[in-house]
Amino acid sequence: MRDEDLPGLLLDWYDRHARDLPWRIPPGSNAAPDPYRIWLSEVMLQQTTVAAVKSYFERFATIWPTVQDLAGAEDAAVMAEWAGLGYYARARNLLKCAREVASRGGFPTDYESLLTLPGIGPYTAAAISAIAFGQPSVVMDGNVERVMSRLHDEHTPLPQAKPILHSHAAALTLRTRPGDYAQAVMDLGATICTPKSPACGICPWRDPCRARAAGTQGELPKKTPKKPKPTRLGIAYVAIREDGAVLLETRPDKGLLGGMLAWPTTDWSDDPAPAPPLDATWQDTGTEARHTFTHFHLRLAIHTATAPASAEPHRGVFVPRADFRPSSLPTLMRKVWDLTPETLRRL
Incomplete structure (x- = not known):
């Protein structure tokens, strides 16, 4: 199977099995993605699970439905609503970013400009530019790293493997439907190509997956051992x-x-x-x-x-x-x- 066939296979699977998430526009919808909701969800999802984020996202989006609303919020009110979600620097940067975006009149649409906003790193900038603005940005989170390491049977341990996996992901990133493709490959990692016991039998990439062929999918991605925490x-x-x-x-x-x-x-x-x-x-x-x-x-x-x-x-x-x-x-x-x-x- 040619590499150029893989994105189409994945999108066909995504069209049938996309997760229903409160910030997501489902595939095939004519509605335009809301950059504010995409950004808000991506910031909340940093180092946090989808299950934990859903209720927080829905509450934030109800209390502050636009970026201008959030920009005008009291710091203490936002911090109180964030309580329990963890990694509180994200909440402080959320407010800084909302106020910066409001002062600019809206979100920038390209990856490089998004990187200039408070609290937005390479992954978040790529996700927003792809999902909200249809840019062919390479989205790399833990799910995508796992999928790429197995698809290519890459045994270089993380974090050293990051540039290699990014190169593999870039080769598959589409210029058509880049937002759907980005969400599809993340969904694949979250629901099929899971850390333990991946469901290879129902994976749309099971045939071209080199790790499945080698029987090494359960070992990947390799990770450098962490030092004990004090x-x-x-x-x-x-x-x-x-x-x-x-x-x-x-x-x-x-x-x-x-x-x-x-x-x-x-x-x-x-x-x-x-x-x-x-x-x-x-x-x-x-x-x-x-x-x-x-x-x-x-x-x-x-x-x-x-x-x-x-x-x-x-x-x-x-x-x-x-x-x-x-x-x-x-x-x-x-x-x-x-x-x-x-x-x-x-x-």
């Missing part, structure tokens, strides 16, 4: 006033959980120094919230205190209980709240 420690301080108000602070814009509401904590290090945000009698609950970030594991010991109505914190502000939404906290901080003794949470 563990960092810290203390989370949960202070509750006699009237039920809770002590929270907004984390610095730069760094992990930047711009998010959080319980005051110490630094996260090998040996953190105590840093209580309030003069009070603090109790170590004996429990800790555990969370894994990209580069390290974190263990936060939970210390609690009750405070009089007149208490003045060194850091943060007391939020009235009626205004406190645990769901607005990032996942790590919700874990801290969930592990706080019930007697305190009921105050």
Whole structure:
């Protein structure tokens, strides 16, 4: 089978089996893709699964249906809606990008110009330019890398294999229906050419797939072994006033959980120094919230205190209980709240 026949085979499969996603225009539709919805979904999908993103996308698109709406949103409101989706730098860049696009009067249509926007890297720029604007950009995510490594039986480990796999993907990228082709090859990786137990028997590329012929599909893509993640420690301080108000602070814009509401904590290090945000009698609950970030594991010991109505914190502000939404906290901080003794949470 000739390589030039492969895109057509894949598109025939996609026309019948495309996933129904809230940001996607289905194949054969006469509707024009909305660049805002494509961009929003692609930013949310960075390092996050489709299943996790769907409800967030639908909520964002309902609250802020256009890029101009999002550009005019309050930072705190956007960060609160993003809570739980993780990788919070994406939310900060989402706002920066929305405001930049609104000031330009709309999204640029080509790959190079999209790269100049905050938070948009090579993959996201390629996906937007292909899906939203019909440009023949080479879209490379983890799904596409896996498909290309198996199709060509490429055993060079990632990340060293990235240029090789990009070259293979570029050779198949179409100038006709580039958006559908980009989504088709991603769907193939997500639903058929999966990391474990790929469904080779129903794959539209089963015959030309070199890894299937060699019986090596389960081994690919090869990956360079990762270094073990270190563990960092810290203390989370949960202070509750006699009237039920809770002590929270907004984390610095730069760094992990930047711009998010959080319980005051110490630094996260090998040996953190105590840093209580309030003069009070603090109790170590004996429990800790555990969370894994990209580069390290974190263990936060939970210390609690009750405070009089007149208490003045060194850091943060007391939020009235009626205004406190645990769901607005990032996942790590919700874990801290969930592990706080019930007697305190009921105050």
